[in-house]
Amino acid sequence: MYVDLKGVRLEYPAAEPRGEPVLALEELTMGVGEGEFAAVVGPSGCGKSSLMRLATGLRRPQEGDISVAGAPVTGPLSITGMAFQNPSLLPWRTTLANVMLPLEIVRPHRGRLRRHRAEYEQQAEDLLSLVGLGGFGSRFPWQLSGGMQQRANLCRALIHDPVLLMLDEPFGALDAFTREELWQVMADLHAAKKFTVILVTHDLREAVYLADKVFVMSARPGKIIAERKVPFERPRPMDLIYEREFVDLVQDLRGLIADARSGTGAGQRAAA
């Protein structure tokens, strides 16, 4: 497996001196193949975001093994790109400069950036055109709509050609039409660049439409309770989401999550 998590346990220390430590993930095992598009769904607060932080090396688990591309993860991995629900573009930078930010951090680009700036700028412009933001590079983030900001955010996650893309509900805050547009953009990018994707989402249709494989997580402490292959051919037309098989798969996932929620009792409320 390209991304491999085995028996992972993650506990956050208590927020207050006398509080209980929070067990976010326990016995979590999942594997994603190279070039595969995986989605992770689950009830809110199940530790989906913790999973992201583990796979990118931002956090270390207390137990278990995590490896990416055959090597154990011991710290931040620059071969990954990340995008969150909040586009978090820097308001003092133009869109182009925002997209190019990772190049200022990741080696070997950071050393080459100054001498090859024109080349890199072209690369960023090309990427912006690919997501439909051609010509918007000189705008500032606040001059872009929410959907456009999220497109720019995707570009920023992709500019350094990551082999693994981690997405944490990137389309969660968008309206339905923009979201469907961006699903298309995402599917096209995945087809063009062949990276591996782990998408964390609570939108089941989004998971089924985009992914090759959907993992269902239980409520906290989170672990993978089910795995479903998505059989549909690519490229997938937007109409697919209204077809019988698609709807059945979504219903199936819905049932699994409903079980996962009721299994823990209604009183347990966890923060994301």
Add this chain to the structure above:
Amino acid sequence: MWLTSERAAPAIYTIALLVFWEAAVWIGNMPTYILPAPTVIAGAIVQYWGPIWKNSLVTLWTTLAGFGLAVVGGLALGLLVGWSKSIYAGLYPLMVGFNSIPKVAVVPILVIWFGIGVVPAIITAFLIAFFPVVVNVATGLATIEPETEDVLRALGASKWDVMTKIGIPRALPYFFGSLKVAITLAFVGSVVSETIAANAGLGHMMLAAQSQFNVPLVFAGLVMLAIEGIVMYAIMAEIEKRTTGWARRSGQT
């Protein structure tokens, strides 16, 4: 409406205040040694222009020197405090405690150390103007969105990268905003010190005038202080506007 017209409002309100003041003095038949009328103060400014100008310059430069030190020191300490949570936790109570000490109480100590003159005034201005700069810079650094930091850290960014790419640009509007507060406080500091221990400056001049019951000259000193304060504040506001346009984006779309 002329009352709410933004461009004319400052002039109109100022003139209205002066007219009201003048009228109140004449109608109330107020003696000059209690409250001089604006016209009398204007007369005093003209009459004593030489010493007023000389002392204004002294106050201006001691204030600016103290302010300059406060900006440099405040920026440096703010960056240090914002850098790490433990430095923040360690230094913050000390700074709050230090800031709670009335600066008037510090002046006698400064006089013992440095003697009477401009040095205590500069240091008092520095001490009083320093705190808002530190707090603002540290706040700007401490409020970096965790997601933004994660995006960089996941790429292998060092603490230094995070600071230079996000922290410092993000803290700049806070920093420039604090300059407006710091410059007005610096005037308070230098004048307080001048009234206690100096042989020049507007504070010293006003104290001397007061001992001679030259109340119009005392008020002339106040007017000069207000003018210097407004001008410096306007300069700082302009600097803030020009350097951090991105932070005030309304009307730019």
